[in-house]
Structures are given as C-alpha cells and as structure tokens.
Ligand code: ADP
C-alpha cells in the first residue's frame with residue numbers, strides 16, 4: 224500500500240467528486256492514516272488521481288475505510304445518494320411489495336432486463352486491499368457455495384484463468400461477463416494478480432450469474448430478455464437469500480451492504496433495462512429531464528463509460544443507499560414507464 228505527503232496535482236477543470244471534496248485541509252487530516260489492512264488515503268484516491276475524467280474517483284479498501292476517511296467519503300456519499308452521516312439504511316427484499324407489471328408486453332422498446340447486487344465477504348478486506356491468498360480463498364468459498372445451488376439456480380463455475388479468448392469475448396459481447404483491463408479498477412488496485420481468483424458462475428439459461436472477484440467479491444445477477452422486471456427481481460431475491468445462508472456478507476446498519484465503490488453502498492443494487500428510445504435520443508434535454516425526475520442513470524449498452532448504439536440505452540436506478548431494494552427497482556420501473564410514454568408521443 225502506498226503513502227504520499229504531496230497533495231495530488233488535480234487540474235482546475237476536474238469534475239469528479241474527489242476533486243470537489245479533497246480539499247487541502249481534508250488531505251492534511253487524513254494523509255497519515257492507515258486502516259488495519261494497511262489501506263491509506265493515497266490508495267483510496269489513486270483511481271481518481273490517475274483518471275481525472277472519473278465521476279467519483281475514490282474506492283474503499285475495507286469497511287474501516289468508510290470511518291477512517293469519513294471526511295472524504297461522507298460528502299461523496301451525501302451528494303451521490305442524498306444520505307447523511309446520521310441516516311440509517313433500510314432493506315426490503317420482498318418481491319410482493321414491488322408493483323411492476325411488464326411495461327412493454329409487446330416487446331417494442333425493452334430488449335432485456337438485468338438486476339445486480341454487489342456483495343463482499345464479511346471480515347475480509349475489499350478488493351483494493353485484499354491479498355492474493357485472501358482473494359483465492361473468496362473464490363474457493365463462494366464457488367463451492369454456488370455449486371450447491373439447485374433448481375433454476377443450479378449451474379457451473381468458469382474461472383477466468385484458463386478460459387479461452389474466444390469464450391470470454393463472446394460472454395462479454397453478450398453482456399454476461401465483465402471486461403478485462405478497466406483503467407478505473409486498475410488504478411484502484413482491483414486488477415492485481417489478474418486473472419487469478421476471478422471467474423463467472425451461471426445457470427444453463429444464463430438468467431442467474433455471479434461474478435467473482437471483480438470490483439466486488441460477488442456481483443449477483445438476474446437477467447433475461449424482455450421487460451418482466453418482477454420476474455427478474457424475484458429470481459434475484461431468492462438467489463441472494465440462498466447464497467447468504469452459506470456466505471456471510473459485509474453489512475453495517477448505517478451503510479447497508481459494504482462495497483468498494485461508495486456509489487454502490489446500501490442495497491448495492493443496479494436495476495436496468497436495455498431500451499430502444501430512438502426518438503427521445505434526438506432530444507437529450509427532455510430525455511435527461513425524465514431520467515433526473517425518476518433518479519435514473521443513462522449508460523451505453525456495453526456497460527459503464529460506454530456509448531449508446533442505435534438509440535438503445537441502459538437505463539438504471541441511480542440511488543442505492545437509504546432506499547430499499549424494492550424502491551430501487553420501483554425508481555427504474557416508474558421512470559421506464561414515463562420514458563416509453565414520452566417515446567410513444569413523439
Ligand atoms: P454493473 O451493472 O455490474 O455495474 P456495467 O454497467 O459495466 O456494470 O454492466 C455490466 C454488463 O451488463 C455490461 O455488459 C452491460 O451491457 C450489461 N447489462 C447491463 N444492463 C443490462 C440489461 N438490462 N440487459 C442486458 N445487459 C445488460
């Protein structure tokens with residue numbers, strides 16, 4: 224882990240939350256601190272310092288980082304989630320509470336639906352501070368737990384180490400697998416020892432998938448073609464509860480499920496649709512006004528930091544902390560209904 228006494232050289236036009244909240248005072252107060260896993264302020268900010276086009280720019284090395292470096296993390300959490308240091312996170316994993324009849328039963332707009340949560344193993348450092356041995360233990364414990372899944376969730380584990388270039392390229396292109404070499408993760412220390420310890424578990428239909436040791440130790444994913452959002456949510460809730468019986472997850476009453484990036488704290492849930500909105504795409508101002516109203520984020524169809532193709536967008540909930548899992552999906556659902564209505568009117 225690294226340490227620095229020098230305030231980083233951040234350009235004046237830098238727009239990340241790191242640039243906004245890392246004042247000289249905050250830097251001086253935190254620069255000599257170190258968590259019990261040896262994680263420092265320099266480690267926490269390296270991704271945003273190396274990638275000045277970051278939106279956020281910081282990562283935690285362990286649950287302790289959120290306390291020790293609170294003068295930096297708290298204002299970022301407040302701005303991203305609207306969640307204060309005194310607020311408490313709330314959870315609701317009950318699919319019966321979600322009101323989400325398919326908003327596009329004729330399949331004119333919604334191509335596919337995907338909901339994922341991030342999870343990390345309790346009493347382990349997070350990815351940016353984990354050792355190779357600890358990471359390999361996470362892979363072993365989690366893949367063994369997954370191999371015991373039954374019914375619709377039964378599947379196989381495919382380690383990245385030894386996977387052919389052809390197979391991984393196809394899994395990535397089909398939106399099932401994470402990409403290699405992400406520069407934000409690289410600078411956060413999340414790609415160390417790549418590809419060892421990483422892999423993907425999935426059922427035969429690829430409707431239930433788990434990424435192991437990417438940005439978080441587990442990314443639990445439910446996805447399928449079309450817009451049956453409730454079915455996707457129900458499958459995910461069943462899977463989470465099954466996995467949690469065998470793998471204890473890192474969780475605090477204040478921050479909910481602990482993740483390496485502060486944008487994912489709380490529910491750690493991103494519920495998205497790939498949706499064709501070619502007319503609305505010509506009027507980005509109206510498009511953004513709707514997504515802002517419903518707390519949604521617009522991404523391209525090859526994941527974060529990618530572009531839209533052919534008027535197809537990835538639309539997902541933005542808030543994840545201080546709102547329940549049901550509310551995250553409800554945000555996405557209500558916004559998607561409004562977007563489809565607008566597209567139809569154009
Ligand atoms: P994450 O959601 O895990 O934070 P990304 O934005 O990088 O990360 O997306 C991961 C992968 O999931 C990408 O290949 C992306 O295209 C795919 N994906 C996201 N949402 C959907 C969706 N609704 N349907 C199909 N694939 C999706």
Ligand code: ILO
Pocket residue numbers: 270276277278279280281407438484486487527
């Ligand atoms: N560190 C990147 C990504 C932030 C949010 N997304 C994820 C995947 N955690 C940035 O600051 O733009």
